[in-house]
Amino acid sequence: MRLIFLLSVIYFSSCANENTPEDYIDAYRITQTINYNNIDVDVVIDKPAINEVDVLLVFHGTVLYNSNLITAANTTLDKFKGILNRSDMMIVSVLYPQENVLLGDGIIQCEAALLWLKNNASQELGITINKIFLAGHSQGGYMATRLNTMHQTNGVIANAPGPLNLIY
Numbered sequence: 001m002r003l004i005f006l007l008s009v010i011y012f013s014s015c016a017n018e019n020t021p022e023d024y025i026d027a028y029r030i031t032q033t034i035n036y037n038n039i040d041v042d043v044v045i046d047k048p049a050i051n052e053v054d055v056l057l058v059f060h061g062t063v064l065y066n067s068n069l070i071t072a073a074n075t076t077l078d079k080f081k082g083i084l085n086r087s088d089m090m091i092v093s094v095l096y097p098q099e100n101v102l103l104g105d106g107i108i109q110c111e112a113a114l115l116w117l118k119n120n121a122s123q124e125l126g127i128t129i130n131k132i133f134l135a136g137h138s139q140g141g142y143m144a145t146r147l148n149t150m151h152q153t154n155g156v157i158a159n160a161p162g163p164l165n166l167i168y
Contacts, residue, residue, distance in 0.1 A: 031070065036120065039112035042095040044073050045125070046081065052128040053090040054154075056080060057117055059110060059140030062098060069095040080135055080157075090127070092117060096143070103139060110143045114151055133157070 027049040033042050047053070058080050060072035077093035084091075094113040096106030114134070122129050131154040134144035141158035148156045 034113065034116045034120075034124075036112040036116035039108060041109040041113050041116075042069070042073075043113055044070075044077055044093040044095070046077055046091045046093075047125070047127070048088055048090060050088055051126065052130065053088060054086075054131040054133065055117060055121075055129055056084070056089055056091045056133045056135055057114060057144075058091060058093045059096065059134075059136035059143040060093065061136075061138030061140050062103075064098070066097055066099045069098065076137065076140065079137075090129075092121075094143075104142065104146070106139075107143060107146060110147060111150065114147055114153075118151070131155075135159070 027047060029044065029046045031042060031044045033040050035041075058076050060069070060076040063069060063072045073093040073095045077091050081091055092113070094110055096109040096113075098106070114132070117129065117132060121127070133155045134148055134153050135157035136142070136144035137159040141160055144156050145158045147153070
């Protein structure tokens with residue numbers, strides 16, 4: 001009976017708190033809402049087991065419904081991670097909105113994610129960020145290319161970028 005009681009105490013005490021990035025010492029993968037300049041955006045953060053990193057900020061291609069954003073962001077992260085030959089790079093995948101917006105309107109959330117990464121992420125995540133690279137596929141390639149013209153980064157990978165000369 002004591003064993004059951006002890007196991008119950010251990011189980012329930014371990015479930016009492018939600019994990020935050022500060023709780024992680026090693027590698028982790030989390031989805032969280034970040035905020036920069038009063039703009040909220042969800043990101044998936046895949047951090048290696050080191051605290052001084054280069055970062056690849058990735059952008060998914062077009063999806064039809066916002067309910068598919070988490071799948072698109074994780075798939076994009078996994079695909080880029082699969083072709084990297086580095087295990088010391090943190091990857092952040094941005095879930096920018098798709099429903100009821102024009103192509104490219106998600107640049108507001110994408111820019112907020114980039115500026116958060118450049119200005120706030122080190123302190124909030126307890127890490128040191130050295131270089132920032134952008135990557136994306138399709139509409140995500142458009143986002144990466146456009147952001148690189150707006151803010152200095154260390155490089156861009158744009159796979160099949162969407163229309164780069166659209167005027168609405």
